[in-house]
Amino acid sequence: MQLANYHTHTTFSDGLEAPENYVLEALNQKMVACGFSDHAPILFDPSRPYVFMSPGQLSAYLSEIERLKTAYSGRIQIWKGLEVDYVPEVISVDSEHIRKAGLDYTVGAIHFVDYYQSGRPWYFAGSARGFAKGMEQIFNNDIRSCVRRYFSLVREMVQLHPPDIVAHLDLIKKMNRGGRYFSEQALWYQEEVVKTLEAIAQAGLILEVNTQSYYKHGAEEPYPSRWVLSLANEWGIPMHLASDAHRPEEITAGFQYGMEMLYGLGVPALRVFEDGRWIDQPLELPFTVLRGLGEKRHG
Ligand SMILES: [Zn+2]
Ligand SMILES: [Zn+2]
Incomplete structure (x- = not known):
């Protein structure tokens, strides 16, 4: 099983280090590919500043990834993506600045749900207080x-x-530790998830299996939860493993756990980006994650 991660944040958005440091760590871990997916700029309202990064930073980001592609050519595959929010009337993968970016792929996500009365968008995934x-x-x-x-x-x-990849499908559960707000067993909740999985299957998109909840927040379940992944597998929805790294050491964090879990669910393959196209790579034993972070809790 060859290692690759396509969900990576750098100092161009909310990650902690420059893109090149992630490439060096990927080489260190003998990975075959490293994809960048910093948060795309969002302009909610012309009277407010850009969220995540400015258009100027976006062009600097795009050129830096191009530079790395050339500099490390033949040693590792480097891919240029963005994690693009969907906010009605504000931003989507079809926004002009995203279409013009010449990306290899897009990761689509919802981090903002509606607005406060003041007009400020609600970023629900930040803190327990902000969620409440x-x-x-x-x-x-x-x-x-x-x-x-x-x-x-x-x-x-x-x-x-539609983006290429649907990020952290059930991120809304982030502040629901211990079932504080709802139960995933509740029929109304499962109906929402099932309808959403159906839409993904119909659109033929890739479902991300995001290990961040596991290695960063000590949760038992990834995004999305195992019961959702099991259903997605029954329906033949292609899956993709991602660490959502915000620093180089996280580039394969939780991958050992993630791969063993998916193998246990009977997932036959992971979708990977190779030579500029998405292909299925059989999920096989043994998994060898070098220096994998977040594995110590496992087993
Ligand atoms: Zn995200
Ligand atoms: Zn992310």
């Missing part, structure tokens, strides 16, 4: 309408502005 505040002020503490709104946005993205 948005839940109260925007959704009147009605967790069902909040969760339903989140998944309806994911479906809208999938149907209207």
Whole structure:
């Protein structure tokens, strides 16, 4: 099994190091590919600053990844992507600055759900406090309408502005540790997830298996949870393993755990980007993750 990760953040958005340091770590871990997916610039309102990065930083990012492609050519495959939010009327993978970026692939995500009364967008994935505040002020503490709104946005993205990869499908559970807000067993919750998986299957998109919850937040489940992955596998939805690295040491973090879990669920292959196209690579034993972070809790 060859190692690759396509979900990586650098100092161009909210990651901690320059892109080249991730390439060096990828070489160190004998990886075959390293894909960059910094957060794309979002302009919610011309009177507010850009979120994540400015258009100037975007062009610097794109040139830096191009430079690395050339500099490390023949040693490792380097790919130029972006994690692109979907916010109705604000941004999607079809926005002009995204289409013009000449990307190898896009990772689509929902991190913002609606707005506070002040007009400020609600970034629900930041802190437990921020989650509680948005839940109260925007959704009147009605967790069902909040969760339903989140998944309806994911479906809208999938149907209207499909990315190549759907990132962390059930990120809305991030602040739900210990079932604080809802149970994943609840019928209404499972219905939302199932409808969303159906939309992904219909659109033929890749479902990301994101290990960040596991190695960074000590959660038992990845994004999405195992029961969701099991269903996705039954339906033949292609999957893709990603660490959502924000520093070089995280480039394969949780991969040993992720691969063993997917193997256990009977997932036959992982979709990887090779020579400029997506192909299926059989998921085989043994897995050898060198210096893998976040594996110590496992076994
Ligand atoms: Zn994300
Ligand atoms: Zn990310």
